[in-house]
Every structure is written in structure tokens, then in C-alpha cells.
Amino acid sequence: MAPASCRLREECPECAITAGARSLVSLAECLKRAPGGTGVPQDMQRHIVCASEKLQTTEKKSKEHLDTLKAQNKELLLQMKRLEDEKRKKETNISQLNIKLASAERTMEKAQSMVDTAEQHLYKLREQLRKVKQKEKCETILRNIILGVLLIYTVIVSIEYIRDALKLSRENQSAISLSVLAAICQASLYMTQKAVQELEASIRRSEDKASEFKQEVYAYKKQNEEIREKINEDNSAHQRISEEMDRGRDKLLEVNKEEEEVRRYHSPLNRLVKMVNSIKNVSDHDDIWDILKMVSQSLMQLGKEGATNFGCSAEEEKNNQVRRLKGIMDSPW
Numbered sequence: 001m002a003p004a005s006c007r008l009r010e011e012c013p014e015c016a017i018t019a020g021a022r023s024l025v026s027l028a029e030c031l032k033r034a035p036g037g038t039g040v041p042q043d044m045q046r047h048i049v050c051a052s053e054k055l056q057t058t059e060k061k062s063k064e065h066l067d068t069l070k071a072q073n074k075e076l077l078l079q080m081k082r083l084e085d086e087k088r089k090k091e092t093n094i095s096q097l098n099i100k101l102a103s104a105e106r107t108m109e110k111a112q113s114m115v116d117t118a119e120q121h122l123y124k125l126r127e128q129l130r131k132v133k134q135k136e137k138c139e140t141i142l143r144n145i146i147l148g149v150l151l152i153y154t155v156i157v158s159i160e161y162i163r164d165a166l167k168l169s170r171e172n173q174s175a176i177s178l179s180v181l182a183a184i185c186q187a188s189l190y191m192t193q194k195a196v197q198e199l200e201a202s203i204r205r206s207e208d209k210a211s212e213f214k215q216e217v218y219a220y221k222k223q224n225e226e227i228r229e230k231i232n233e234d235n236s237a238h239q240r241i242s243e244e245m246d247r248g249r250d251k252l253l254e255v256n257k258e259e260e261e262v263r264r265y266h267s268p269l270n271r272l273v274k275m276v277n278s279i280k281n282v283s284d285h286d287d288i289w290d291i292l293k294m295v296s297q298s299l300m301q302l303g304k305e306g307a308t309n310f311g312c313s314a315e316e317e318k319n320n321q322v323r324r325l326k327g328i329m330d331s332p333w
Contacts, residue, residue, distance in 0.1 A: 020054030108220035
């Protein structure tokens with residue numbers, strides 16, 4: 001029988017196993033035609049070499065796949081650690097910002113309380129100023145009335161006053177009384193005006209102080225808004241990191257599962273390759289037949305694992321070749 005072709009139809013492990021199984025079937029058929037002999041003819045050697053090469057190709061690809069999954073696993077673990085560190089950092093920042101915000105709000109409340117106190121004091125000063133100005137207005141009117149009366153009275157008695165300049169008549173006494181009263185009113189008005197000036201100065205100082213407190217409150221409000229924005233940003237980042245970690249955990253579980261499946265597939269494949277390679281060093285047909293029986297069982301077990309699905313159309317052909325090999329090996333020797 002002509003040796004099986006060693007050409008891979010697809011660059012994938014399924015095709016390599018199919019080609020290897022086909023070569024093993026050809027080898028088994030050759031042995032079936034020459035039972036109990038010794039020596040390995042050239043056509044049988046080609047079948048052995050071809051099967052060994054194809055299965056080694058599969059093992060190599062399986063090993064590469066396993067190494068890739070290990071690298072992905074390691075990378076995902078590092079990524080998860082980085083995300084976990086970043087998440088803890090965000091949580092610490094949020095906690096610190098909340099403490100800072102609470103402190104700033106208390107300070108702002110105190111500043112607002114000072115503003116309220118200053119405005120209440122300012123209101124009282126303005127009320128006091130209003131009353132003092134009202135008093136000033138009344139005193140000004142009274143003074144002007146007295147001065148007017150004094151002026152009129154002075155004109156009326158001026159002639160007699162000139163004649164009797166050195167005598168204090170009743171009119172002179174009245175004039176003096178009016179003058180004294182006018183002086184008293186003027187003094188009272190002066191004191192009231194001075195009180196008005198002092199109150200106005202005090203009001204200006206209070207207004208300045210209230211303005212300073214309001215500026216402080218505004219600054220604290222702005223600071224609080226900035227802190228809240230940072231908290232919102234960190235909360236959004238924290239949420240994003242949590243979602244990314246969830247996706248990372250799902251991916252890690254997926255990679256771990258696939259790695260376990262490939263590892264479960266790779267181990268029997270590795271043993272299979274060693275068994276096939278061992279045929280190269282055996283010349284007795286009975287011994288080769290015994291090894292092929294073990295190879296057939298390993299191939300069946302490899303098919304049951306079904307761990308690696310390469311999506312290749314050769315899978316059905318591979319299974320057919322494995323069943324053919326098992327059928328040959330189960331037949332009488």
C-alpha cells in the first residue's frame with residue numbers, strides 16, 4: 001500500500017493529527033500484512049516518520065497555545081493587580097476628599113455664620129444711624145427755629161438795646177436766654193452729627209468686614225464644588241475600574257478554563273508523541289503492534305478529551321482515521 005501523504009491541508013493541529021492518524025493506519029495495515037516479522041521496510045519507516053512529524057507538529061502547536069494562554073493568564077493577573085491597586089488608590093482618594101469636603105463645609109458654615117452676624121450687626125447700626133439722623137434732623141429744625149426767633153427778637157429790641165447797652169432789661173435777658181438755648185441746640189446738634197459720622201464709619205467698617213466674610217464664603221463654596229467634582233471624577237473612575245475588573249475576572253476565568261482544557265489535552269498528546277517516536281527504535285513487528293495498540297487507545301482518549309476545538313473541517317476525518325486504526329488494532333493479529 002502506498003504511504004499516506006505527509007502534506008498538511010491546513011496549518012492547524014486537527015489537520016496534523018489527521019495526517020498522523022492516517023500514517024498510523026497505513027503503518028497498521030502494513031503490519032497486518034506481515035505479522036510476526038522483524039525489520040522495518042522503507043514504506044513502514046516513512047509511515048512512522050510521517051506520523052511522528054505530524055504529531056510533533058500538533059504537540060508544538062499545543063505547547064505554543066498553552067504558552068500563549070499562560071502568558072495571557074500572567075498578563076491578566078498583572079492587570080488585575082494593577083487595577084486593584086488603582087481601585088484602592090481611588091478609594092483612598094475618595095475617602096480623603098470626603099474628609100476634606102466635610103472640613104471645608106464646616107469652615108464654610110462658620111464663615112457663613114460670621115457673615116450672618118456681621119449683617120445683623122450692620123442692620124442694627126443702620127437702624128441706629130437712621131434714628132440718629134432723624135434726631136439730627138429734628139435738632140437742626142429746632143436750632144433753626146430758635147435762631148430765627150432770636151434773629152427776629154434781636155431786630156425788634158436792637159434800638160432799645162443800643163440805648164441801654166449797659167443795662168440788662170427783661171428783653172436783654174430774653175435775648176440771652178434765646179442765645180443760650182441756641183448754643184445748647186447747636187452743641188447737641190454737633191454731638192448728634194459726630195455720632196452720625198462715627199456710625200457711618202462703623203457701618204463702612206462692618207460692610208467691609210461683611211464683604212470679606214462673603215468673599216471667604218464664596219471661596220469655600222468654590223473649593224467645595226471643586227472637591228465634589230474631584231469626588232465625582234474619582235467615583236466615575238472607581239466605577240470604571242470595577243467594571244474593568246469584572247471583565248478581567250471573566251476573561252481570567254475563561255483563560256484559566258481554556259488553559260486547563262489545553263493542559264488536559266496536551267499531556268496525553270505528549271505521551272502519544274513519545275510512544276510514536278519510540279516505534280523508530282523498534283524492529284520487531286509484535287512490539288510495534290503492541291505500541292500501536294497503546295497509541296490507538298491514546299488517540300481515542302485524546303478524542304474524548306475534546307479539549308481543543310480548532311474549528312477545522314478535518315476533525316471528522318481525524319475521528320474516522322482514529323476509528324479505522326482502532327478497528328485494525330482490535331482485529332485478530
